[in-house]
Amino acid sequence: MRLVTGQGYWSPLVWLALAAGVAFFGWLFWRLGRRTYKAGTDQDAPFLSGEAAPERAHVGGQHLYWGFLQGLRPTLEALRVFHSGFLGDYVTWTVVVVAVALLVVMLT
Amino acid sequence: MNIGIHLPILAIAVPLLGAFALPIFAKVHKRLRDMWAAAVGAFTCAMVIALAIQVLSTGVVVYTLGAASPTQAVTQGGFPIRIVLTVDGMSAFMGLISALVGLASLIYAFQFLKEDQGKTLAMTLFFLLWAGMLGMEYTGDMFNFFVFLEVTSIAACALIGYRTWESRPAEAAFKTMALYTLGGLLVLLAVAILYGQYGALNIAYLSSRIRGSQLDKIALGLLLGGLLMKAGAVPAHMWAPDAYGEAPAQAAMVLVANTQASLYGLWRVLFTLFGGALAAPAVGWLVVSLGTLTLLVAVLMAILQRDLGRLIAYGAVSQIGYMLLGVGVGLVALASRPDFGLVAMQGGIFHMLNDAATVGLLMLAAGVVRRATGTKDLTALGGLGHDLKWTGGFFFLGALALAGVPPFNGFASKLLIYESSFRLSPLLTAIGVLGSILLLAVFARAFQGVFLGPRLRAAQSPPVGMLVAMGLLAAVILAMGLAPGFFVEHLVTPAARALWEGRDLYLAAVLGG
16 A cells, blocks of 8 residues: 655555544534534625625636736736647747757757 | 467457447447447457556567567568567556546446437547557557557547537647647658668667667657657647547547557657667756646646636646656666656656546546536536536546645655655756646636536536446546555556666567577
């Protein structure tokens, strides 16, 4: 079961045992909390800065990491432009890879 | 007849015959076609597994076509003139990947494909692609490698674009066809250069003769360029998201395995054909550089995607980067042979198997989503976990495994890559870990967007056959995650050793002595 990595080893079963231990202590900690939660009441409604939540509110996948994406916008935009979708660009970059490979091999 | 001797050729010929006979059976009766497809699929898998057991227990298996005896690869003058199939640990390992992916794809296709939407055509093309992949992996001849490469190219492009009633698949198929043609021509030119010099096409014979002339180097450069493009290495990867994203789910997962067959071709060229002498370490650094670039660029592009299919496609391309990184580190280390070189190759090769299972599972789950909702647009999806509980669970498992979260299989292979690449340069490990973190973020976003939240629309559960196909891959993922040592010891290490130090055995098996 153990995977020897050269520098040590990895044992998923040991990891699972540790994870189970952490989960058990987490459960014990949770048991110490207040028991005032009632399912199906307003406690289940999402909190949107005090605003009334719209019916069937769903934060779609495209909204996650909005701030992260804004921070990386220049880099991501450059990458998006790089992936132009034009076949000519695809061929050009393949030729570039071939040229670099030939250069590296010939200079070896 | 001792069928065991003929396993290499039967593993290729059976799916090939299956492909050409399938439309005839379909004309007779659809049920007969399905029974034929199931029989061909089961028989092919059984032969691939039996061949792998034979190779792992007895060593390299050589099969010569047209000779008095299949093991008689060379003529009396010591010249290998016939077509030879040579199956060593690496070939057998790749065959097992193809068998796993092919079996899951076939089980899924029975109920995923619709009769009025080219089911017979898609299944025919699948068997053709399967035969081509196995041919690439088992051949011991450079020209036949090119032929099988072309077989896979034609079948793959047709599989991507056969749904002519939609516009985007046709465009993706055209782009892929143009790039595959370019890659195929590069490989053909390299094969022609080698044949012009040595008058032979047998890999073992060529390997024994190559001394590093200028023409040899040009051939190596052309092979590198062509195969790196077919493997989807950045910046020659742009066809891959188009192809994976637009192909139907059961075909997309086979396209990923086909990409890995091209990677196998690259490893075979670098380690066996050129023996590492020409390849290391400069070419190793080239492979490492392209690997790190691939994993980082692809995962950043995955963040931007709003289409679930393209998001998974970029995730799949990023995993090619890890494979290039692992085996590239091994190639750099080949000359001095430090201990971490073999570990790096084990990581890169193990990741090929992990990638085939996890990306395949994600693609099949995306196919269920598309089938249930008619869209893969992340902005329009949500809450499907209420109705597609099993599919959501499979997607979650595949996402965690692909991102390398312990204790799943992706973590085990990435750990091997991280530890060994750290010995070469800590920067490589840092980039690899960053890629995994970003990939986890990407798939957390996809899972949240598709399966969590309130029920936005009712979705019909997939048929049992599709769940069985996903369950098969999930079981393999869990098994490899819980017992990585078993898989690495019995499957991955023989494959890595076949490349790392098995060249002499490969040559001796074909040429004798």
